[in-house]
Amino acid sequence: MMWVPVTRLESENYETIRPGLLHVRLSLPSVTVWQFGSLRLWSDKLKIDKEFKSLIPPLGREELLQLEENIKQDGCRDPLVVWGDILVDGHNRFDICTRNEIKFKTVSHKFNDRTEAIIWIIDNQFGRRNLADIDRIALARKREEVLRPIAKENLRTPTGGRGLTSAKLPESKPPIDTRKESAKTAGVGERTYDAGKLILDAAASGEISQEVVEEVRRKEKSIHRVAKDIKESRQKSNRDEKRKEAAQAAEQESPQFFDNVHIGDFRLNADKVRDGSVSLIFTDPPYDKKAEELFEGLADFAMNKLAEGGSLVMYLGHLQLRSALNAFDGKLRHWWTCACVHDGGKTLMREYGIRVGWKPMLWFVKGTRHDKQKIISDVVSGATEKTHHDWQQDQSEAEYWIESLCPVDGIVCDTFLGGGTTAAAAMKLRRKWVGFEIDHDQAVIAMARCKQ
Numbered sequence: 001m002m003w004v005p006v007t008r009l010e011s012e013n014y015e016t017i018r019p020g021l022l023h024v025r026l027s028l029p030s031v032t033v034w035q036f037g038s039l040r041l042w043s044d045k046l047k048i049d050k051e052f053k054s055l056i057p058p059l060g061r062e063e064l065l066q067l068e069e070n071i072k073q074d075g076c077r078d079p080l081v082v083w084g085d086i087l088v089d090g091h092n093r094f095d096i097c098t099r100n101e102i103k104f105k106t107v108s109h110k111f112n113d114r115t116e117a118i119i120w121i122i123d124n125q126f127g128r129r130n131l132a133d134i135d136r137i138a139l140a141r142k143r144e145e146v147l148r149p150i151a152k153e154n155l156r157t158p159t160g161g162r163g164l165t166s167a168k169l170p171e172s173k174p175p176i177d178t179r180k181e182s183a184k185t186a187g188v189g190e191r192t193y194d195a196g197k198l199i200l201d202a203a204a205s206g207e208i209s210q211e212v213v214e215e216v217r218r219k220e221k222s223i224h225r226v227a228k229d230i231k232e233s234r235q236k237s238n239r240d241e242k243r244k245e246a247a248q249a250a251e252q253e254s255p256q257f258f259d260n261v262h263i264g265d266f267r268l269n270a271d272k273v274r275d276g277s278v279s280l281i282f283t284d285p286p287y288d289k290k291a292e293e294l295f296e297g298l299a300d301f302a303m304n305k306l307a308e309g310g311s312l313v314m315y316l317g318h319l320q321l322r323s324a325l326n327a328f329d330g331k332l333r334h335w336w337t338c339a340c341v342h343d344g345g346k347t348l349m350r351e352y353g354i355r356v357g358w359k360p361m362l363w364f365v366k367g368t369r370h371d372k373q374k375i376i377s378d379v380v381s382g383a384t385e386k387t388h389h390d391w392q393q394d395q396s397e398a399e400y401w402i403e404s405l406c407p408v409d410g411i412v413c414d415t416f417l418g419g420g421t422t423a424a425a426a427m428k429l430r431r432k433w434v435g436f437e438i439d440h441d442q443a444v445i446a447m448a449r450c451k452q
């Protein structure tokens, strides 16, 4: 295919290249305008610089439709800005105009170098209405990245970095606290700025999908929520990795030591524990709705395995309270409802509009308590620990209940062993113990923990 130069325009005028199709203003003497058989080829000539384009946050679907509607109705009123033959402002309008064969004008802007052009494009975007916070953060960050080497140079060289670029820099020394400055540029708080950066990095590395960023952009998810999810998921993979290592190490050990860990469903392995032999069942069933099906089995297990006067203490979610109480009804006596107060941050349950600061612990007794002179506190609290299980409980809580409700020669049982917190506490307090865990890898991890 041949590209044919049709004219060289050096005036400030707008000239029609293809009548009724495009108006082009050529203010730079060096620009040659080419006419081609198709509009697309022409638009190839007005260069779209990938980096420049990437600086421009996408318009929302509605905004884009509205813009297209307006341009179709009133024409492209504002000129697109070009630097030589590179488009620097008006990418969406350019796209709409070329697709719909609508005339547009261009105005030329002079930059001394790319950096100056980039800063101009970024600053220009900040003037946009309805720009989402995440996009403002991305722009501020890019601005910071572009200016950083120049700012450094400013500090270093007696020439104040001259020669690197002529991008407009702050007159005085560059800001010491770039985070603060960038957050201010983005128009958000510093914490939001950090959270936004985390999201943008995670999206760039493929850790989260672009769809999540879109959800943030559309305000369907908050920046802080998504950043928290990313952090939690990173912590989880970290823990998973450590656990895997622990499980592998434990697999090498002699299994005899772990005769008291039964891998499988506690209901199917109930015969591994002698009826009436257990002083305390201290346990922590899963918190999902499905887990409620386990409560009946747990109540039967406890009724059979507990010694007379023995206790069952279980953690559970607020929403599981009713079904747990129903399941134990007529089997064990509900002795008390205790509170386990979270020492870390509170969890916001938006669907209920509650900031949760504690979880219930139900205490059931077989028959009645014989040692009422031993006073129990109904509020416990402990630290957050997740090394051995995602839902790991604090060992000091287990220790408190074991010390209080299991005599030194008694047996502690955990039907949902998880990371082995109950076992570790029992071992520390020199109580005999037995545990059930349905997940093989998890059971191995619990064993490894007890071996330590």
Ligand SMILES: C[S@@+](CC[C@H](N)C(=O)[O-])C[C@H]1O[C@@H](n2cnc3c(N)ncnc32)[C@H](O)[C@@H]1O
Binding pocket: 264, 265, 266, 267, 283, 284, 285, 286, 287, 294, 388, 389, 391, 392, 393, 394, 415, 416, 417, 418, 419, 420, 421, 422, 436, 437, 438, 439, 442
């Ligand atoms: C909430 S976690 C226990 C966490 C434990 N308290 C800790 O500190 O690590 C519940 C555990 O019960 C296990 N589990 C679920 N259903 C079970 C069943 N029917 N029998 C035995 N274990 C089960 C799960 O695999 C999970 O590891």
